[in-house]
Amino acid sequence: MKTSVVLEIDNWLARELVGRGAALPMQADRSDFAELASSRIRFHGIALALVETRVGLDGWPAALRETTVDEAQMQALWEETHRRTLVSMFDRLAENDIRTAAMKGTALAYSIYANPAWRRRGDTDLLVSEDRLDDARSVLQALGFRLLKPPHGLLFQESWYFDTGIGFEHVVDLHWRVLDSPRLQTVLQVDDVLHHSIPLTRLHPVARAVDPVRALVQGAFNQREHSLFGYGVEGKAKPEGDRLIWAMDYWYLCRAMDEHHWQRLVQLADQHKIAELISSVLKTAQALCADCVPLVALAQLDSRRSGNVMAYLSKTSRRRRFASDLAACKGAGEKVSFIARLALPDDDHLRATFPEAKKWPTFALRLRWLARTISRHVKPYSS
Template sequence: MNDAIDRFLALSVRRAVRGKAPPPWSEDWPSDAEFHAAVADRAAFHGVALALLGAPGALEDWPGAVADRVREEARGQSFWELGHRTVAARLIAALAAAGTPAVLTKGTALAYSAYPDPAMRRRGDSDLLLRPADRKAARAALVASGFRRVGDARPLQESWATECDMGFAHQFDLHWRISASALIAQKLEAGGVGSRSLPLPRLSEAARGVPPTDNIILIAINRALHHKYGYRSGADKAFEQDRLIWALDLALLCEAFTPADWEALRTTAAATGTAPLVLSLLDASAAMMGTSVPPDLRAGLAEDSGDAALLACIAPLPSITRLRLDLSASTSLAEKLRVFSYALLPGPEVLHERFPEAAHWPTALLQGRRLVFGLGRMLTGRA
């Protein structure tokens, strides 16, 4: 039933963002509360509650319980965005004043460049790319601005959070390279992703974000990684890669593309080895949102087999092989040590997910349990 719900939501969003009347609620659909909850849950999962309200007469013939939940979700998005914008602008100004300029990537860069209303771009955090040499100064600026570190400090990224005046929590993921995988970062950086930026004046005078073509590369990578490793959706972990919000990202970006933009996308996909991932993303957006892709661009992407090492990092791969690839792509001895140390002795975030029944154990014991378990798999040939 999820497939039918998703098709209906996709058509609803597709029409809403173009100001057209929504499709009618099907009379053949179940009228029970369980089905109504499923529709509202899928709208929340896809992150399109606010986008659904853009059409004239939106939700008018939907069952009241479904419409009320979607409207409540949309209100929450709008209020969260008000607080997030204030916090993000304050943080970007603090980083700039500390001499540690940051570039926004993915969702927040899209919200303030491609979307008519930034709140339409549902997300749970913002991603900021900083220079590795600015670690110490950036952390000091965050602490001075009232942020606290949350989660594990991973080799190439770490998360910081604070609250706004409305009580919402706001998280910012600081990336020291363009990807959390050193190998993927190396491939993307070779194609210039992360080195280019554009102003985001709707957020603040100091805000900058990656350009649309580079953001498409990042969305394609993110989509593939989420499909492999999963991501949090409420209390659960989801592995779906066809979220409507990602398809909507592409639809809005590509509507404004010039021939030069399409050529830049083709060139960057070739330079980064991501052509198969970009093609898959474009095809998904075309199927869900009717995104128009030039035939010659699609043909060019289809002929490009991509970078084998990058694609291997996204495909099923033994952990030791992935570690070897990331170590080879690390840019310094210090970075190699961080990558190796975290692979050998990860923090509580990874350990609690691996051993949820033992989350109350001390971190050192969980690390030891993980090492013993891994050694056992290696000795039995199951690694």
């Protein structure tokens, strides 16, 4: 839970972000105010947006103004080097006729933000159909990316790293499912997302991105997951789900949506019984821009019921999430594969999990892992 100091700083930053010219918080006379506010700016990912919205940051304490400007400059430089890396990647993908769609931060940066560098992020999420996954991997490898072995439990994506040699390391998260949870995959499926993807020509002539409706739904899912399990900033997971950069995403997505988009969003929310979640993120956007959401659409969403997906997004229990994901898998083959990938981690993960037993034979470590997994999933209130 946020402290009153953090809440006051966040509210001040939100007003500054939309150019309302807010007075400094009452907490500004604290000796650690600049440090606290700078930390919140980094958490929200809004340094460059603030600098360009509040030109000069007039009235800010000198120390906070200096750190925010420095952060903004680094953010802009990172964006330019990241863009060049992505252009080379899309050149190669086009040469090999590999259809992809950018998702989340990069998709939004180059589709709804006037300045893509405003949309701070740490990587680019790229969706590819599973039948072209190996081809996409070959492209990244040929460009000098190196694969980082995914942590156990991450089933449908992997991270590829590229060292620019000038202090920046760029990451492409390659996905062959839109989301990592089989339960959530019932809402956003690969073929559907690729089919409805939109041109992303501000980034590259052949680049494509998730369309506004599905981008909003995916953002809502990710935000809910982060609110439950934390969002990593500066090496620490903060259990918060209200970053201001996400509120800006929803606001700008709303601006990009026409009547057809709103109708489709309500239909999708009704079909999968996720209206409660969609309504909540739209109200987040309204906090920045009161008239960005059509009242008719909001009223329709507020009248809908919730279902299995919302129940999943309300759970932190490993056992209950596992049961829901397993039930969402199609057919015996998918169910067996899902269980096997969760139950049988590789040797490196086993030895990292049980460092005191790292000299044990692999079969003994696997037995120990299975025993622990079974114990966790049979407990009534496993977390």
